[in-house]
Amino acid sequence: xxxxxxxxxxxxxxxxxxxxxxxxxxxxxxxxxxxxxxxxxxxxxxxxxxxxxxxxxxxxxxxxxxxxxxxxxxxxxxxxxxxxxxxxxxxxxxxxxxxxxxxxxxxxxxxxxxxxxxxxxxxxxxxxxxxxxxxxxxxxxxxxxxxxxxxxxxxxxxxxxxxxxxxxxxxxxxxxxxxxxxxxxxxxxxxxxxxxxxxxxxxxxxxxxxxxxxxxxxxxxxxxxxxxxxxxxxxxxxxxxxxxxxxxxxxxxxxxxxxxxxxxxxxxxxxxxxxxxxxxxxxxxxxxxxxxxxxxxxxxxxxxxxxxxxxxxxxxxxxxxxxxxxxxxxxxxxxxxxxxxxxxxxxxxxxxxxxxxxxxxxxxxxxxxxxxxxxxxxxxxxxxxxxxxxxxxxxxxxxxxxxxxxxxxxxxxxxxxxxxxxxxxxxxxxxxx
Ligand code: S3P
Numbered sequence: 001x002x003x004x005x006x007x008x009x010x011x012x013x014x015x016x017x018x019x020x021x022x023x024x025x026x027x028x029x030x031x032x033x034x035x036x037x038x039x040x041x042x043x044x045x046x047x048x049x050x051x052x053x054x055x056x057x058x059x060x061x062x063x064x065x066x067x068x069x070x071x072x073x074x075x076x077x078x079x080x081x082x083x084x085x086x087x088x089x090x091x092x093x094x095x096x097x098x099x100x101x102x103x104x105x106x107x108x109x110x111x112x113x114x115x116x117x118x119x120x121x122x123x124x125x126x127x128x129x130x131x132x133x134x135x136x137x138x139x140x141x142x143x144x145x146x147x148x149x150x151x152x153x154x155x156x157x158x159x160x161x162x163x164x165x166x167x168x169x170x171x172x173x174x175x176x177x178x179x180x181x182x183x184x185x186x187x188x189x190x191x192x193x194x195x196x197x198x199x200x201x202x203x204x205x206x207x208x209x210x211x212x213x214x215x216x217x218x219x220x221x222x223x224x225x226x227x228x229x230x231x232x233x234x235x236x237x238x239x240x241x242x243x244x245x246x247x248x249x250x251x252x253x254x255x256x257x258x259x260x261x262x263x264x265x266x267x268x269x270x271x272x273x274x275x276x277x278x279x280x281x282x283x284x285x286x287x288x289x290x291x292x293x294x295x296x297x298x299x300x301x302x303x304x305x306x307x308x309x310x311x312x313x314x315x316x317x318x319x320x321x322x323x324x325x326x327x328x329x330x331x332x333x334x335x336x337x338x339x340x341x342x343x344x345x346x347x348x349x350x351x352x353x354x355x356x357x358x359x360x361x362x363x364x365x366x367x368x369x370x371x372x373x374x375x376x377x378x379x380x381x382x383x384x385x386x387x388x389x390x391x392x393x394x395x396x397x398x399x400x401x402x403x404x405x406x407x408x409x410x411x412x413x414x415x416x417x418x419x420x421x422x423x424x425x426x427x428x429x430x431x432x433x
Pocket of ligand 1: 094
């Protein structure tokens with residue numbers, strides 16, 4: 001249970017590459033494991049979350065090798081085998097929910113477990129559509145949470161209107177649809193990240209997108225094979241977001257992030273920071289399977305803005321940072337339509353409101369967001385991460401601007417998505433004490 005003390009930065013700037021994208025790494029591990037042939041993966045995020053998913057795929061029959069930063073996954077062709085023990089997905093909602101979809105079409109019983117945080121996250125959202133497709137799913141935790149026991153087998157295609165904007169639920173249904181005979185259709189209320197769709201299309205799946213509706217046509221697992229591939233995982237925009245926000249709020253500074261994923265369904269934070277006054281340029285290579293490129297951020301005196309509606313899914317993991325930017329801006333920043341934040345690794349509305357107040361920021365909690373009034377950040381206190389990696393890292397960025405040092409307790413959680421975070425903070429701010 002290590003803590004970190006962050007003191008105010010005298011300068012922020014530099015050039016950086018961040019580790020691989022977490023969402024994409026999970027999907028590459030899972031889909032390569034059911035492809036035919038051998039996939040080669042560079043840039044895979046070797047964080048606790050993604051390594052748990054990789055181990056789960058090995059336990060389900062894929063042959064996984066790691067050598068010199070390159071991961072090789074020999075696919076099973078679609079037929080996984082029953083693991084010898086429960087699969088431990090650690091802290092990862094993406095890991096457990098997507099894998100539940102994949103296992104819905106496999107003819108054996110599996111149990112999936114996770115850490116304390118994962119045991120508090122709602123799983124009814126995947127149970128409902130996957131049971132409608134024919135799988136048997138028991139939620140063994142309190143209040144419809146993990147552990148999960150799945151008895152998979154024959155699944156039927158469905159048409160499912162998602163009750164919430166969730167890429168994890170969308171992906172779980174599509175992955176179950178891989179084993180179905182016929183057309184599985186998912187309709188989203190708002191567009192969410194589309195990494196699953198992009199990768200399935202690159203593997204040769206018959207998938208089409210029409211507005212908010214995604215259709216996958218399959219002939220069961222024995223139908224046309226999913227091709228293995230050579231995948232380069234771009235840097236994680238959600239990790240870059242910490243340095244982008246740190247730079248945006250620092251008048252006159254410049255930070256450049258290279259080799260980072262620029263999928264438009266992930267980068268709405270850039271629009272928000274531009275509205276707040278920062279100058280941000282992107283250079284995108286749109287020909288890659290996932291748009292990738294570099295970002296140049298020039299800081300400014302920020303001013304408040306409003307964030308809500310369709311923008312929310314495209315910056316869902318960056319909303320704690322919008323709170324941080326709001327604290328450093330002139331005027332009021334409003335976040336609304338973000339009730340989904342309450343069911344993340346922590347209740348990110350409550351944890352950010354508590355932490356922002358603790359360091360001296362004026363903030364009001366609402367059911368689906370918060371109102372943050374910018375001003376000086378007093379600091380001089382200890383705050384908790386609540387075991388949530390993104391809360392620990394967002395508060396560390398705010399600490400760079402506090403009048404007195406901010407101590408953050410229980411920072412080991414950053415290893416779930418960004419093990420190099422403190423080293424990179426040293427490179428950008430050189431004030432991590
Ligand atoms: C993710 C989707 C989002 C996001 C999470 C990763 C994914 O969750 O918050 O960090 O990889 O599909 P929801 O689908 O629950 O919104």
